[in-house]
Amino acid sequence: MRNEHDREFQRESATDDTRVKTALSWLEEARLLSREENRVQVFPSSLRVRAIDDAAARLEKAQITGVRRTQLMDIVRHLMNAAPDEGISTDELTGISGLTGGQLTKALADLETFGIARNDTAVTVLVHHQVPNDSRKRLGQAARLETDLIALMREEAPDADDQIGTPLNLQLA
Numbered sequence: 001m002r003n004e005h006d007r008e009f010q011r012e013s014a015t016d017d018t019r020v021k022t023a024l025s026w027l028e029e030a031r032l033l034s035r036e037e038n039r040v041q042v043f044p045s046s047l048r049v050r051a052i053d054d055a056a057a058r059l060e061k062a063q064i065t066g067v068r069r070t071q072l073m074d075i076v077r078h079l080m081n082a083a084p085d086e087g088i089s090t091d092e093l094t095g096i097s098g099l100t101g102g103q104l105t106k107a108l109a110d111l112e113t114f115g116i117a118r119n120d121t122a123v124t125v126l127v128h129h130q131v132p133n134d135s136r137k138r139l140g141q142a143a144r145l146e147t148d149l150i151a152l153m154r155e156e157a158p159d160a161d162d163q164i165g166t167p168l169n170l171q172l173a
Helices: 016-029 052-061 066-081 090-097 101-113 135-156
Strands: 040-042
Touching: 016 090, 052 066, 066 090, 066 101, 090 101
Parallel strands: none
Antiparallel strands: none
């Protein structure tokens, strides 16, 4: 996370996301942090091809750019090298492919379209029951926040049309 040359933290918006994901991964590996919620995984058993060459041949026939082919092959290689019964986090896949979360979702859909993988992304949902700050309480808090945000948006842009997107600068709000 620190610049190797001067040992100072340098902000670069293009790499901020990757740096944060890397830092979180290191903290998880050191068992100093545990992300138990919002953890999305892809399982290698979802591959429909048996070898890298099979995937490469299918992608060679596809009408996609060389950059896209490389991104998809990076994902396939990572999936093939993983243990079949262990999930790979989407954070890992965004890191190795250079894609954002939304772009990764599209890439997994593309791999399904090309017959290389099944898009069976697994999402783990934890429900907290009969504990302090249980799921019902959390949902209520989230609903109140959403209501407050919508009220603030209406206050900041009272003439906004419901059918047309309107930019809202949250830093000003």
